Amino acid sequence: MSLLKLENVSRRFGALQALKPLSLSVAPGELRAIIGPNGAGKTTLFNLISGFFPPSSGTISFAGEPITAVTPSALVRRGIIRTFQITQVFLSLTVRENFRVAAEAALGLQLRPWISRATRAQVEAKVEELAEMSRLGPKLDRTVGEMSHGDQRVVEVGIALSRRPRLLLLDEPTAGMGDEETSHMTDFIRRLNKDQGITILFVEHDMAIVFGIADRITVLDNGALLAEGSAAEISANPRVQEAYLGAAENAA
Amino acid sequence: MRRPLAAACIWIALLAVPFWLPLMGGYTDLATRALIYAIAASGLNLLLGYTGGLSFGHAAYFGLGAYGAGLCLIHVAPSLPLAILAGTVLGGIAGILIGPLVMRRKGIYFSMITIAFGQMFYFIAVRWNGLTGGEDGLTGFSRVPVQIGGHAVMLGPERFYYLVLAVFALVMAVIWQILRSPLGHGFVAVRENPTRLRFLGVAVERQIWVAFAISAFIAALAGALNALLTGFASPDNLGWQLSGSFVVICVLGGMRSVWGPFLGAAIFIVAQDYLSSITQNWMSFIGLIFILAVLFFPQGLLGFSRLKASR
Secondary structure, eight states: OOSEEEEEEEEEETTEEEEEEEEEEEOTTOEEEEEOSTTSSHHHHHHHHTTSSOOSEEEEEETTEEOTTOOHHHHHHHTEEEOOSSOOSOTTSBHHHHHHHHHHHHTTOTTOSOOOHHHHHHHHHHHHHHHHHHTOGGGTTSBGGGSOHHHHHHHHHHHHHTTOOSEEEEESTTTTOOHHHHHHHHHHHHHHHHTSOOEEEEEOOOHHHHHHHOSEEEEEETTEEEEEEOHHHHHHOHHHIIIIIHHHHHHO | OHHHHHHHHHHHHHHTHHHHTGGGTOOHHHHHHHHHHHHHHHHHHIIIIIIOOOOSOTHHHHHHHHHHHHHIIIIIOSOHHHHHHHHHHHHHHHHHHHHHHHTTOOHHHHHHHHHHHHHHHHHHHHHOHHHHOGGGOBOSOOOOOEEETTEEEOOOHHHHHHHHHHHHHHHHHHHHHHHTSHHHHHHHHHHHOHHHHHTTTOOHHHHHHHHHHHHHHHHHHHHHHHHHHHTOBOGGGGSHHHHHHHHHHHHHHOTTSTTHHHHHHHHHHHHHHHHHHHOTTHHHHHHHHHHHHHHHOTTHHHHHHHHHHHO
16 A cells, blocks of 8 residues: 555646656655656656646545645645755744744644634644754754754754654755755654654755665656666666766766 | 833823923824824734735725725714724725735735725725715714713814824734734745745635735724824825835834834824925925935834844
């Protein structure tokens, strides 16, 4: 039984076939990496799954139910939460305020002009929970815009956790990070997957991370599925070596 | 500690206005007008400063409040509370109805469409002579006595000032409460990053609609009070120039502060009163003040003082 299932899903933008029909299935509890050179269709795939735009053809289902033409906010309510390649947080607010907005959204309070003491305590408890999970407790009252890039990305994942995601989509979670920040984020992702049991799909360029933590790896190239398998299978796959790893070597 | 103290000083100074303002060469109606503009600008600022929606058409709701109050006094009943309620509800309902038409527009398109709706009401007021008095404006009403405990109490300038001050206090309390609630947090989140908010499962457009409607209600309330202050509702109460003045007031005082619109309104009204007594070109001086303020205090006057305090 798979949590997420794509069948013959494709997407075209005018004359550009960004994603050729592909099928994909992710099991509950899996930590899955999506890799591929630039323009392979990774972000397009994420945008399709998270409802940013609908597929040109094919069907997507989540936990056995079709979600092909469901809006982003409805997908969020079903438990599909994403982060973005370019960090999307509330920059001029503090970490606490970021988490509070997320907690209030998760509790469905967004239109309430007042809340009871008990509800307020519930919100604050949720904020504390997010602070603990993201290990940002000591930085709760810092303004996010003044924090390091790495911390901002952790805040973004923390916000995403407010909804207790069943499927978390991380678009290049370690992009632009230094070594220390990268290892923090990698630990964080692994913790969320192993301790919280959240199914995670992530796009990543850093092969050390991909081969280090992913249960399974999906390789895209030129808008098509090239290979799928465990780290060992992928690194031994001659087509991947030729099309992807070889291209990376040429680029370097 | 400093902020509650400063707020207490402002409230005491406002309560004592009829005593000290004449000594400084002012008159009570001037302070009343400043408070009315402060109410309207505070309402606009909920949308402008906190939700990030630059409306150039909020005079429409202010003007509808003014006409609503005047028409209610003339045609319905000679009751002050009823007139204020009628004006507020008329402008507020217009805001509720127009909100869905503007909430999906972003940036400059949002501003343009708010101007367009504002001018629509302006031309209706100018054309519909029979009801609105056309370009001459709506006259023939005044502040009727209020029944308090069986007595008919006439509201002179001082008493009316205190009524407006009470309304201002109420509006400030409502805005303060909204800003510390999930609703207000949602407004700020819309301003900061609508995409992020949408991907937290929040209907961003609905949040903007609610902010728009609340700000229209508050602007209409101010408009109703203004009609009772002047005994007059004019098409200028609805026009884009007044809408622009409200925006200037917010920017001048500071959009990220609940007291910013009040400060902006006080400066705007006092400058207008003083300058218009010495020159016909008073608007150019207001413009100069505005340019200097934006150049040297880009966060508004209160934004500046807050920045200094935090360092």
